[in-house]
Amino acid sequence: xxxxxxxxxxxxxxxxxxxxxxxxxxxxxxxxxxxxxxxxxxxxxxxxxxxxxxxxxxxxxxxxxxxxxxxxxxxxxxxxxxxxxxxxxxxxxxxxxxxxxxxxxxxxxxxxxxxxxxxxxxxxxxxxxxxxxxxxx
Amino acid sequence: xxxxxxxxxxxxxxxxxxxxxxxxxxxxxxxxxxxxxxxxxxxxxxxxxxxxxxxxxxxxxxxxxxxxxxxxxxxxxxxxxxxxxxxxxxxxxxxxxxxxxxxxxxxxxxxxxxxxxxxxxxxxxxxxxxxxxxx
Numbered sequence: 001x002x003x004x005x006x007x008x009x010x011x012x013x014x015x016x017x018x019x020x021x022x023x024x025x026x027x028x029x030x031x032x033x034x035x036x037x038x039x040x041x042x043x044x045x046x047x048x049x050x051x052x053x054x055x056x057x058x059x060x061x062x063x064x065x066x067x068x069x070x071x072x073x074x075x076x077x078x079x080x081x082x083x084x085x086x087x088x089x090x091x092x093x094x095x096x097x098x099x100x101x102x103x104x105x106x107x108x109x110x111x112x113x114x115x116x117x118x119x120x121x122x123x124x125x126x127x128x129x130x131x132x133x134x135x136x137x
Numbered sequence: 138x139x140x141x142x143x144x145x146x147x148x149x150x151x152x153x154x155x156x157x158x159x160x161x162x163x164x165x166x167x168x169x170x171x172x173x174x175x176x177x178x179x180x181x182x183x184x185x186x187x188x189x190x191x192x193x194x195x196x197x198x199x200x201x202x203x204x205x206x207x208x209x210x211x212x213x214x215x216x217x218x219x220x221x222x223x224x225x226x227x228x229x230x231x232x233x234x235x236x237x238x239x240x241x242x243x244x245x246x247x248x249x250x251x252x253x254x255x256x257x258x259x260x261x262x263x264x265x266x267x268x269x270x271x272x
Binding site: 029111 | 157169252
C-alpha cells in the first residue's frame with residue numbers, strides 16, 4: 001500500500017485548496033472578458049430602449065401562448081413576433097452583451113480545458129449536478 | 138505590462154496571471170487528499186490486469202446485451218454471465234476503491250466550483266462546458 005501513504009506535509013488541506021479557488025475566482029473576475037460581461041449586462045439593464053423591446057416581445061409572445069399550443073398562430077402574428085424578436089436582438093446593448101458573453105464563455109472553456117487536462121477529470125461535466133459521475137455518468 | 142498576455146491556440150488570449158491561478162488551483166487540487174487517493178487508485182487499477190480484464194469483459198457484455206435488446210432475444214446464459222460480471226465488479230476492491238476515490242475527488246471539485254461560482258455570481262462550470270463535447 002505504498003501508493004496510498006503520502007507525506008502529510010505535502011498534502012494540501014481543504015482550506016488551502018479553497019484559498020486557491022478563491023484566488024482563481026478573483027483573477028478571473030479581473031479579466032477584461034469578465035469586466036466587459038458585467039459592464040455590458042449592467043448597461044443592457046439600464047438601456048430603456050432594449051428593456052422596452054424586450055417587454056414588447058415578451059408581451060406578444062405571451063398573448064400568442066394559447067394559440068401556439070394548438071399551432072394556430074396566424075402568419076401575420078408570426079411575422080410580428082419575429083420582427084419584435086429581431087428588434088430586441090439588434091439593440092446595441094443586447095449585441096454587446098451577447099458578444100461579451102461569448103467571449104467570457106470562450107475564455108472559460110479554454111481555462112476549463114487546461115484545468116481538466118491537469119487534474120485528469122472533466123471539470124465542467126464533473127461539476128454538473130444533474131450527473132452523478134464523470135462524463136455521461 | 139508587456140508580456141501580460143500569452144497567445145495560445147484557439148484564438149483566446151489568456152492573461153499570464155490567469156494561467157498562473159489556473160495552474161496553482163490544479164496543483165493544489167492534485168495535492169489534496171481526495172485527489173491523491175484518486176490518483177493512487179487510478180494507478181493501482183491501471184496496474185491490475187485482472188481488474189482491467191473484468192472491466193473489459195463487463196463492458197463487452199453490456200454492449201452485447203444492449204445490441205440484443207434491439208435485434209434479438211437475450212439468452213439466460215448471457216444474463217447469468219452479465220450478473221456474474223456485475224457481482225465480480227461489485228466485490229473487486231481495486232475497482233470499488235477507484236469508484237469511491239473518484240466520487241470523493243468529484244465532491245471536492247464541486248465544492249471548489251461552488252466557491253468560484255459564489256464569488257463570480259455565475260456558475261463557472263457551466264461556462265466551461267463545450268456543447269456536443271460530451272455524450
